Amino acid sequence: MAARTLLVTNDFPGRGGGTETFGSRLARRLAGSQGTGVVVYTVSAGTGGYDDHQEYPIERDRGPRLLPTRRTARRVTELMRGYACDRVLLAEAGLGLMAARVRAGADGEVVVATRGIGAYGAAARPMLRGIAAGADVLACPSEDARLQAVRTLPPETRVRLVRLAEGVDTDAFRPGLDSAPALSRHGLSGDGPVILCAARLVRHCGADSLVRAMTWLRVRFPGVRLLIAGEGPDLRRLRGLAEWAGVADSVVFTGPFTDAELPELCAAADVFALPCRADSDHRNGESATRLLEAASCGLPVVAGSSGTALDRVRHADTGYVVDGEDARGVARRLSLLLADPDTARAMGERGREWVLAEWTWQAMLARLDPVPIPD
The missing domain is CATH 3.40.50.2000 (Glycogen Phosphorylase B;)
Incomplete structure (x- = not known):
């Protein structure tokens, strides 16, 4: 059976039909050719009908934004168990604040993308240490961000650090196109x-x-x-x-x-x-x-x-x-x-x-x- 990831994100189409975002591109790639590799948990949809055209399950929260609350963490663990997910990917740093609760409530690997952590200013360093304590993997948007995380985290931290950025569709973006x-x-x-x-x-x-x-x-x-x-x-x-x-x-x-x-x-x-x-x-x-x-x-x-x-x-x-x-x-x-x-x-x-x-x-x-x- 193929692995399945629960993608938890605020960055997803829905309202008024939606447009392509990092979240939607990531979901499509995680889904695989059969559409079985991902489940998306995201914000309320509005009336755009975007979800009807996707090949993978999309679970919508009742609110306009997911926050790292106990209720959200509980819903994440319920979805992980219900869909038999092997991994959860919390797709922004703010959501990573509930990593420890998620890991305590469900089996599976907890990955936190550190996108957006720079917006927290002076709080970013202690925030990153707190997130790392509850995560299995930190996915950084650049090599510079990954090296900053290495310098910030204590040596005994066991979290794995990787670079995860938006990939390129090299078939669409290729040399030799008509100018x-x-x-x-x-x-x-x-x-x-x-x-x-x-x-x-x-x-x-x-x-x-x-x-x-x-x-x-x-x-x-x-x-x-x-x-x-x-x-x-x-x-x-x-x-x-x-x-x-x-x-x-x-x-x-x-x-x-x-x-x-x-x-x-x-x-x-x-x-x-x-x-x-x-x-x-x-x-x-x-x-x-x-x-x-x-x-x-x-x-x-x-x-x-x-x-x-x-x-x-x-x-x-x-x-x-x-x-x-x-x-x-x-x-x-x-x-x-x-x-x-x-x-x-x-x-x-x-x-x-x-x-x-x-x-x-x-x-x-x-x-x-x-x-x-x-x-």
């Missing part, structure tokens, strides 16, 4: 190099440093275009900055994009750049995933030196790590890639190989062994 649809849609001629930045447009994503970098890049590469894909609260400021800097005619704002459209956008680009600024891991998680998806498409990447995004690029091998506050430094690294297409192409090829080896969903979930993932 014409995206070039045509966004009015790009294809004559000059294209730098792509795709993310939720908030200050910490660093898109403003790319706009500033264009003032230097246009001098050396007159036909260069910066393609900024996404929406968010920083969009208006970015448009104003492009006008103020005199580069508005070289910056294209695409508006929102879907996961299905991102591979086409990557196909239209020569470089992917997301100079994220240091911020808490839960806010940079999506940006970090975008870096890997671009690398999977064979693009060299320029990434900011934030904790979660930092280990999604191998500096001077698959791209460059930059200070997201230093627009001139960002321009310098982009210039190196645009001036030497052969080196850029080689970096992109190595990035693709690296993603295939270490960043697929199967590679991510294999780190949770010894409980095997169903085929």
Whole structure:
């Protein structure tokens, strides 16, 4: 009989139909081809009908958010027993506060994802020690976060530390896709190099440093275009900055994009750049995933030196790590890639190989062994 995981998460579609989230992608991968590998316990659904289209069981709580209370822990243990789950994955740090209660009430391995722990500030270190005391495995979103956990936890701690991030669909994100649809849609001629930045447009994503970098890049590469894909609260400021800097005619704002459209956008680009600024891991998680998806498409990447995004690029091998506050430094690294297409192409090829080896969903979930993932 295949192993079964109870996934406990607040990050799941449902209201109004829902959109893809880390939680839903994780559930689909855990489910396996038969849909038997996962049960999801999450928040109330609203009226979207999302659950009716999923192949695995979804149990909804009556409230809008799961909290690490005695009632929630009791419900988790009931579901583990009722569905004969071999493992529970508490998918964010806050839920990990009930790890000890869950372990005391049910058989099976207790895994806690430490996503979001940075939001707790000074309380994060004692919180992590408390979570570790009740868990079998801590799943950290980056190697930096894993090493921080090693330094935080006492030597006698027996919890296993692994890295668990969102995996990449390397079939969807692959080199060689047709660039014409995206070039045509966004009015790009294809004559000059294209730098792509795709993310939720908030200050910490660093898109403003790319706009500033264009003032230097246009001098050396007159036909260069910066393609900024996404929406968010920083969009208006970015448009104003492009006008103020005199580069508005070289910056294209695409508006929102879907996961299905991102591979086409990557196909239209020569470089992917997301100079994220240091911020808490839960806010940079999506940006970090975008870096890997671009690398999977064979693009060299320029990434900011934030904790979660930092280990999604191998500096001077698959791209460059930059200070997201230093627009001139960002321009310098982009210039190196645009001036030497052969080196850029080689970096992109190595990035693709690296993603295939270490960043697929199967590679991510294999780190949770010894409980095997169903085929």
